Amino acid sequence: MKSQPSSSIEDYVKVIYSFTEWQDKPITSSQLAARLGVANSSVSEMVRKLKDQGLVDHRPYGAVRLTADGERLALTMVRRHRLLETFLVQELGYSWDEVHDEAEQLEHAVSDTFVERLAEKLGHPDRDPHGDPIPSPTGRVERPSALPLGDLDPGHEGRITRISDDDPEMLRYLARERIVLDTAVHVVRRKPFGGPLVVRIGAGNGAHEFDVPDSIASSLWVHSDSSHEGCTLERA
Amino acid sequence: MKSQPSSSIEDYVKVIYSFTEWQDKPITSSQLAARLGVANSSVSEMVRKLKDQGLVDHRPYGAVRLTADGERLALTMVRRHRLLETFLVQELGYSWDEVHDEAEQLEHAVSDTFVERLAEKLGHPDRDPHGDPIPSPTGRVERPSALPLGDLDPGHEGRITRISDDDPEMLRYLARERIVLDTAVHVVRRKPFGGPLVVRIGAGNGAHEFDVPDSIASSLWVHSDSSHEGCTLERA
DNA sequence: CCTCGAGTTTCGGTACGCCTAAATCCTACG
DNA sequence: CGTAGGATTTAGGCGTACCGAAACTCGAGG
Ligand SMILES: [Mn+2]
Ligand SMILES: [Mn+2]
Ligand SMILES: [Mn+2]
Ligand SMILES: [Mn+2]
Numbered sequence: 001m002k003s004q005p006s007s008s009i010e011d012y013v014k015v016i017y018s019f020t021e022w023q024d025k026p027i028t029s030s031q032l033a034a035r036l037g038v039a040n041s042s043v044s045e046m047v048r049k050l051k052d053q054g055l056v057d058h059r060p061y062g063a064v065r066l067t068a069d070g071e072r073l074a075l076t077m078v079r080r081h082r083l084l085e086t087f088l089v090q091e092l093g094y095s096w097d098e099v100h101d102e103a104e105q106l107e108h109a110v111s112d113t114f115v116e117r118l119a120e121k122l123g124h125p126d127r128d129p130h131g132d133p134i135p136s137p138t139g140r141v142e143r144p145s146a147l148p149l150g151d152l153d154p155g156h157e158g159r160i161t162r163i164s165d166d167d168p169e170m171l172r173y174l175a176r177e178r179i180v181l182d183t184a185v186h187v188v189r190r191k192p193f194g195g196p197l198v199v200r201i202g203a204g205n206g207a208h209e210f211d212v213p214d215s216i217a218s219s220l221w222v223h224s225d226s227s228h229e230g231c232t233l234e235r236a
Numbered sequence: 237m238k239s240q241p242s243s244s245i246e247d248y249v250k251v252i253y254s255f256t257e258w259q260d261k262p263i264t265s266s267q268l269a270a271r272l273g274v275a276n277s278s279v280s281e282m283v284r285k286l287k288d289q290g291l292v293d294h295r296p297y298g299a300v301r302l303t304a305d306g307e308r309l310a311l312t313m314v315r316r317h318r319l320l321e322t323f324l325v326q327e328l329g330y331s332w333d334e335v336h337d338e339a340e341q342l343e344h345a346v347s348d349t350f351v352e353r354l355a356e357k358l359g360h361p362d363r364d365p366h367g368d369p370i371p372s373p374t375g376r377v378e379r380p381s382a383l384p385l386g387d388l389d390p391g392h393e394g395r396i397t398r399i400s401d402d403d404p405e406m407l408r409y410l411a412r413e414r415i416v417l418d419t420a421v422h423v424v425r426r427k428p429f430g431g432p433l434v435v436r437i438g439a440g441n442g443a444h445e446f447d448v449p450d451s452i453a454s455s456l457w458v459h460s461d462s463s464h465e466g467c468t469l470e471r472a
Numbered sequence: 473c474c475t476c477g478a479g480t481t482t483c484g485g486t487a488c489g490c491c492t493a494a495a496t497c498c499t500a501c502g
Numbered sequence: 503c504g505t506a507g508g509a510t511t512t513a514g515g516c517g518t519a520c521c522g523a524a525a526c527t528c529g530a531g532g
Contacts, residue, residue: 041493045511105347110341113338280481480526499509
């Protein structure tokens with residue numbers, strides 16, 4: 001009866017999980033539809049199917065939440081996706097803006113055996129090329145203590161530990177600006193009236209200042225090495 | 237209008253191609269159905285679709301033959317499949333009886349970019365773990381001049397250059413008997429009344445005799461190093 | 473030359489995953 | 503409160519890829 005999940009179902013569950021990975025509001029139908037690129041009505045039907053299979057909790061007109069089973073499946077898929085991205089970069093010379101779409105397909109085609117042998121070969125990495133943590137085979141993940149760059153006060157220093165992989169264009173731009181994983185950042189100031197953030201990138205002679213537009217500021221997560229946790233978290 | 241092919245269509249075309257790879261009769265509907273594990277009626281429908289897309293020639297009640305376009309697609313898929321099998325063995329430590337099913341899925345999920353980077357990494361191998369030749373990206377293959385062990389006369393010597401990967405069980409058995417690619421074989425005699433073939437496997441101190449049942453004899457291809465091409469090809 | 477049965481196609485139907493349009497719900501504002 | 507407008511679900515359909523059962527073909531053997 002467990003009828004191993006179709007690739008559509010795998011994607012639904014993965015998107016539901018990802019939505020709550022960096023913030024805790026559960027996802028709504030239309031947000032799910034937008035992320036999956038399907039019509040709202042398609043989501044309604046599929047959510048019913050997910051519920052029948054015990055993967056989500058949902059009541060009509062309410063948000064969608066994963067059950068324990070659903071989360072288990074989601075973590076399996078997230079592990080696959082991130083290990084595959086890591087493989088593509090480390091072993092096949094892909095750049096970090098090219099890996100997402102390829103992994104999005106491959107994640108549905110590989111077996112558990114494949115995934116574990118790949119993890120072995122890669123030396124059991126704990127994060128993917130964008131800094132996203134890779135869950136263990138048993139579904140354990142640690143949520144890195146990092147904050148969006150946009151939420152930090154001037155004076156804050158740290159390192160970039162995660163970069164959203166939503167937009168390949170942005171990833172290419174950041175690579176050109178030498179903004180990559182583990183780069184040091186120092187928040188210099190925020191220009192007034194909602195203007196861009198000014199940060200100092202890197203250290204020593206390679207350092208340079210950079211105006212960070214809001215769209216980028218919310219896509220870069222920073223782990224502070226100076227642990228004076230006086231940062232405002234101003235999300236409504 | 238080219239509507240890139242579904243994974244079903246990829247499999248149909250690949251099976252049609254494979255059928256004529258080692259023998260030249262075209263495939264019939266029911267043979268196609270048997271190899272794909274679907275009903276005859278499903279094949280009839282799909283063949284119509286393949287014909288509409290210009291991938292096969294077919295007239296009702298006749299055999300199915302690939303067009304130039306169909307063969308091009310088939311060779312692309314065969315290249316993918318065999319490179320993936322090679323990858324699984326060389327890089328992920330799979331044994332040769334484990335790779336077929338995994339490659340059967342992966343071949344539909346990888347991009348052209350992936351395939352070519354993989355070929356690069358593997359050093360552009362020219363055959364897969366079972367000795368099957370890997371077509372070039374442009375669809376060139378060479379048909380190795382090898383003959384089924386069962387068709388050879390006593391006295392014939394050569395090396396095993398291809399082993400059918402249809403039956404994982406048989407592959408495991410052969411590996412246990414130290415019958416692998418490039419192993420030397422010498423046909424000693426055929427036991428009378430359709431009895432098994434007797435062959436000498438290997439050379440030097442590792443050599444041993446082996447009774448080859450018919451099912452195995454037709455799955456091992458031998459390339460003769462002694463080029464006295466006096467072998468009977470008794471296929472009707 | 474005719475027929476009969478194996479091989480093949482056609483027919484009606486299912487499951488899945490998607491769509492648009494229409495109906496329905498629910499909340500926030502007036 | 504009451505309701506309008508946005509969010510959501512339902513209804514009706516489509517394309518793909520399967521299935522079993524029924525109808526059809528055609529060539530080998532009588
Ligand atoms: Mn996916
Ligand atoms: Mn990623
Ligand atoms: Mn396949
Ligand atoms: Mn093979």
